[in-house]
Amino acid sequence: MKGAGLCRIVPGMMDDPFDLSDDFLPEPVPAADRRARPSWLDGLNPEQLQAVTTTEGPLLVLSGAGTGKTRVLTTRLSHILAQRLAPPWGCLCVTFTNRAAREMRERVGQMIGPVAEQVWLGTFHALGVRILRRHGELVGVRAGFTILDSDDQNRLLKPLVEQAGVDLKKWPLPALMGIIQRWKDRGWLPDAVSKSEASRDAANGRMVELYTAYQQRLHEVNACDFGDLLLHCLTLFRTHPEVLASYQQQFRYILVDEYQDTNVAQSLWLRALALGHRNICCVGDDDQSIYSWRGAEVANILRFEHDYPGAQIIRLERNYRSTPAILGAASGLIRHNSDRLGKDLRAAGDAAQERGDRVAIHGLWDGEAEARWVVDRIDDQQRAGVSLASMAILVRAGFQTREFEERLIMTGTPYRVVGGLRFYERAEIRDAVAYLRLIEQPADDLAFERVINTPKRGLGDAALQTIHLAARAEGVPLLTAARRLLDTDEMKPKPRKALAQFVAMIDEWAALRSAMGPGELTGQMLAESGYLDMWKKDRSPEAPGRVENLQELVAALEEFDSLTGFLEHIALVMENDAKAGQGAAVTVMTLHAAKGLEFDVVFLPGWEEEVFPNRRALDDGGLKSLEEERRLAYVGLTRARKRVFVTHAANRRVFNQWQNNLPSRFIEEIPDEMKEVSSDTGLMAGSHGRSESWSSWNGQWDTSRPPSTGWQERKARFNDREGLSWQGAGKKASSQPSLQRGDRVVHDKFGYGDVVITDGDKLEVMFDTVGRKKVVASFVTVVPDPE
DNA sequence: ATCTTGGCCATTTTT
DNA sequence: TGGCCAAGAT
Numbered sequence: 001m002k003g004a005g006l007c008r009i010v011p012g013m014m015d016d017p018f019d020l021s022d023d024f025l026p027e028p029v030p031a032a033d034r035r036a037r038p039s040w041l042d043g044l045n046p047e048q049l050q051a052v053t054t055t056e057g058p059l060l061v062l063s064g065a066g067t068g069k070t071r072v073l074t075t076r077l078s079h080i081l082a083q084r085l086a087p088p089w090g091c092l093c094v095t096f097t098n099r100a101a102r103e104m105r106e107r108v109g110q111m112i113g114p115v116a117e118q119v120w121l122g123t124f125h126a127l128g129v130r131i132l133r134r135h136g137e138l139v140g141v142r143a144g145f146t147i148l149d150s151d152d153q154n155r156l157l158k159p160l161v162e163q164a165g166v167d168l169k170k171w172p173l174p175a176l177m178g179i180i181q182r183w184k185d186r187g188w189l190p191d192a193v194s195k196s197e198a199s200r201d202a203a204n205g206r207m208v209e210l211y212t213a214y215q216q217r218l219h220e221v222n223a224c225d226f227g228d229l230l231l232h233c234l235t236l237f238r239t240h241p242e243v244l245a246s247y248q249q250q251f252r253y254i255l256v257d258e259y260q261d262t263n264v265a266q267s268l269w270l271r272a273l274a275l276g277h278r279n280i281c282c283v284g285d286d287d288q289s290i291y292s293w294r295g296a297e298v299a300n301i302l303r304f305e306h307d308y309p310g311a312q313i314i315r316l317e318r319n320y321r322s323t324p325a326i327l328g329a330a331s332g333l334i335r336h337n338s339d340r341l342g343k344d345l346r347a348a349g350d351a352a353q354e355r356g357d358r359v360a361i362h363g364l365w366d367g368e369a370e371a372r373w374v375v376d377r378i379d380d381q382q383r384a385g386v387s388l389a390s391m392a393i394l395v396r397a398g399f400q401t402r403e404f405e406e407r408l409i410m411t412g413t414p415y416r417v418v419g420g421l422r423f424y425e426r427a428e429i430r431d432a433v434a435y436l437r438l439i440e441q442p443a444d445d446l447a448f449e450r451v452i453n454t455p456k457r458g459l460g461d462a463a464l465q466t467i468h469l470a471a472r473a474e475g476v477p478l479l480t481a482a483r484r485l486l487d488t489d490e491m492k493p494k495p496r497k498a499l500a501q502f503v504a505m506i507d508e509w510a511a512l513r514s515a516m517g518p519g520e521l522t523g524q525m526l527a528e529s530g531y532l533d534m535w536k537k538d539r540s541p542e543a544p545g546r547v548e549n550l551q552e553l554v555a556a557l558e559e560f561d562s563l564t565g566f567l568e569h570i571a572l573v574m575e576n577d578a579k580a581g582q583g584a585a586v587t588v589m590t591l592h593a594a595k596g597l598e599f600d601v602v603f604l605p606g607w608e609e610e611v612f613p614n615r616r617a618l619d620d621g622g623l624k625s626l627e628e629e630r631r632l633a634y635v636g637l638t639r640a641r642k643r644v645f646v647t648h649a650a651n652r653r654v655f656n657q658w659q660n661n662l663p664s665r666f667i668e669e670i671p672d673e674m675k676e677v678s679s680d681t682g683l684m685a686g687s688h689g690r691s692e693s694w695s696s697w698n699g700q701w702d703t704s705r706p707p708s709t710g711w712q713e714r715k716a717r718f719n720d721r722e723g724l725s726w727q728g729a730g731k732k733a734s735s736q737p738s739l740q741r742g743d744r745v746v747h748d749k750f751g752y753g754d755v756v757i758t759d760g761d762k763l764e765v766m767f768d769t770v771g772r773k774k775v776v777a778s779f780v781t782v783v784p785d786p787e
Numbered sequence: 788a789t790c791t792t793g794g795c796c797a798t799t800t801t802t
Numbered sequence: 803t804g805g806c807c808a809a810g811a812t
Contacts, residue, residue, distance in 0.1 A: 226801090397798065590800065614799060617800085653803085654798085
């Protein structure tokens with residue numbers, strides 16, 4: 001009986017949730033087979049051990065940075081499975097990022113084998129999709145629904161805002177979208193938006209109206225945004241208690257990572273599911289809560305005991321990652337926050353053996369000097385035997401990566417930027433995916449709009465307008481309206497013929513869907529639609545790369561056995577692995593992206609007032625935001641195992657203006673005995689011969705000064721000093737050695753390359769990364785041959 | 788219908 | 803500084 005139940009219920013086959021009666025419980029491991037202390041528990045410290053083995057009842061694990069949080073989670077899951085306390089599909093394991101989900105799956109797989117595949121493990125959003133794929137119809141989400149990214153969301157909302165007569169200048173789309181998302185984060189549907197909610201007043205007081213219309217449109221095109229993936233689940237749980245009950249019964253154990261980053265909707269989602277067996281284990285660190293701007297509520301962690309009466313709490317405070325000096329610096333800093341549960345990190349294990357180098361704080365003149373200094377230190381470290389892969393530059397905001405990239409390119413240091421454009425955010429991929437979406441989901445108006453005239457088919461604004469009108473009049477999707485228009489003479493013959501062809505192609509591919517795999521189908525689609533040809537004919541420098549990306553897309557699709565599965569994957573988890581460089585490279589990324597990672601050596605640039613703590617954050621959040629910024633600083637410091645370099649620049653060019661900033665207050669907050677402060681600003685002036693322009697300089701740049709006398713000159717001088725000439729600045733081009741075919745050159749934008757053709761001052765260069773380009777000779781610098 | 792120009796705006800963090 | 807959108811030219 002029990003065995004039969006086990007066989008029948010396999011993930012993907014559980015079409016009827018009512019099947020999940022008591023008989024799904026696994027065979028318990030006979031007492032004789034249970035070892036007193038299974039080997040996977042070896043090497044855990046007492047607190048970790050307790051966190052792993054306290055399987056029954058609600059448990060909150062407060063886990064400071066570097067205390068083995070991931071290890072606890074993976075071991076706990078393995079322990080539950082290995083002891084047969086539940087079958088794999090009886091475990092729900094929620095992470096915050098796809099990366100964390102992947103890692104956990106791998107590690108658990110290594111510990112206990114392939115059964116790990118069957119655990120319900122993923123991000124909140126991915127798990128929400130999984131539930132909605134099965135039960136979405138009950139709450140108005142039809143099969144094959146589309147998941148929208150932020151770009152799609154804006155395009156959906158825009159016409160609604162215009163119709164409502166709201167000025168887009170005054171109320172920028174992203175701001176309005178943000179308000180809707182914050183409401184969704186709190187689990188509010190339009191009629192649940194609280195009357196006292198301040199952001200109701202946005203968009204001339206029509207915000208709720210817009211939200212309602214937006215949800216209506218989502219329903220019409222059968223799409224969900226990220227928030228909906230949870231919100232619809234909550235509605236499902238509320239309106240269909242029998243469905244909820246089946247999940248409650250199924251999930252005997254629930255594990256949650258990064259609990260401090262959950263929002264209200266997520267915590268409600270968890271609580272609904274956990275109310276069955278009440279075996280929920282949440283791991284988190286209130287000191288690392290850095291996503292409140294996105295709706296995360298530290299309150300969730302603070303009120304855990306209230307939400308789950310009788311909860312146990314375990315603190316993990318032994319840090320195995322960082323030296324005592326780094327931990328001291330981090331602890332000293334975070335002590336300035338008032339709103340915390342309070343933990344004391346102690347160095348333990350190997351890291352505790354020596355005190356370690358103090359945190360180096362270094363002041364520089366400007367952002368460029370800072371980048372140069374940082375990259376010089378990277379060189380030093382590398383020479384001292386630290387591998388590039390174990391170093392990272394962590395910045396506050398994405399745009400700050402640029403100056404470091406430029407410098408790293410110049411010096412030829414391999415690097416990778418995490419979190420740039422994702423693969424699926426590239427235009428060509430989005431176009432191709434839009435075709436696929438339209439095949440999969442004919443109601444997807446956003447996809448229709450995107451591809452109707454891509455490549456050009458002579459169906460421009462006028463034609464689209466006609467289709468829109470027809471669609472609105474009849475209340476049908478654009479593709480349906482287009483089809484009906486073909487039977488009338490409302491369109492001129494030319495566009496009509498083009499439209500007929502377009503519709504016929506879509507129909508043809510849709511018919512082929514069952515006959516061939518998604519990879520093959522996509523290949524055919526790209527060829528027949530003319531989309532691939534469009535890029536092949538394109539002479540612009542990036543076109544070949546786009547063709548390659550499309551080929552890569554087809555290859556990726558081969559891995560899937562259904563289009564549906566692929567579309568879900570691409571919306572939720574497709575990552576930028578296209579240029580995930582092989583070989584060692586310095587990592588450049590934002591502090592947010594660095595959470596959960598660790599490096600031997602960490603560089604933390606831009607520690608200045610206004611930049612970090614970030615002015616805008618402070619403006620709209622006051623003290624609460626300051627504390628979040630401080631937590632961000634704490635996250636940065638605690639990423640390092642051995643060494644931290646903090647830098648600050650006196651001057652920074654922001655837009656077109658020079659702005660001078662004071663060192664960040666966070667620097668002062670690091671205890672003196674944990675830091676070592678130095679500054680370059682005096683030294684640079686003295687070390688540079690002609691110092692008059694330096695010594696008379698008052699620390700501020702006159703923005704009205706023509707660039708040639710200030711900025712460019714300084715730039716040239718800096719580069720001269722290092723033996724690199726900067727031809728772009730002046731007449732020094734004569735000193736440029738004549739270039740010839742085969743010369744190795746470096747360009748400040750395109751990086752390294754080999755000269756292919758010379759023609760006076762014009763060159764054609766084959767660049768290593770961006771391919772063949774025409775450039776002016778004065779913009780490249782010859783690189784001495786290393787051989 | 789597509790290409791070009793000029794004015795405007797902006798930079799926080801992301802599943 | 804540059805990237806984006808809206809309005810003009812061919």
